[in-house]
Amino acid sequence: MNGITYVRGDATAPQAKGVKIVAHVCNDLGGWGKGFVLAVSRRWSEPEAAYRRWHRDRARNDFGLGAAQFVQVEPYVWVANLVGQRGMRTGRSSGVPVRYEAIDAALGLLADRAGELGASVHMPRIGCGLAGGSWERVEPLVVGRLVERGIPVTVYDFGG
DSSP states (O other): OOSEEEEESOTTSOOOSSOEEEEEEEESSOOOOSTHHHHHHHHOSHHHHHHHHHHHTGGGSOOSTTOEEEEEEETTEEEEEEEEESSOOOTTOOSOOBOHHHHHHHHHHHHHHHHHHTOEEEESSTTSSTTOOOHHHHHHHHHHHTGGGTOOEEEEEOOO
């Protein structure tokens, strides 16, 4: 085992005691409207609003590939918007939008915040849905940045 707990369920309903951070990957275009973000927005309005503000004001902040934004949505729950994909997949595009080096950098920021908060981290298989990434490449990044620092990580596979 690599230290990640895998469960069936909804990552927006994290199953743990204490402070929890729900992490997911966003694109660098300010787009929010497909994939896991829809589940996030069904549960909380703040992460989408914060992400859109962050993107809109990007000339004056750290928005960009590898950045992370943390939004408190409940007393013990935060959402981490991790910018880990370049653009979005369209009918004409070739290649995938996922950027592993950006996910790695954002996971480093996530680890720092989780450490400060004493939080566990909950996520779908980040970067592997609409971003088109491979879990075989993302999982070692999660292990290296989070698990090896002693941060509990649960990955949720939806459905079934």
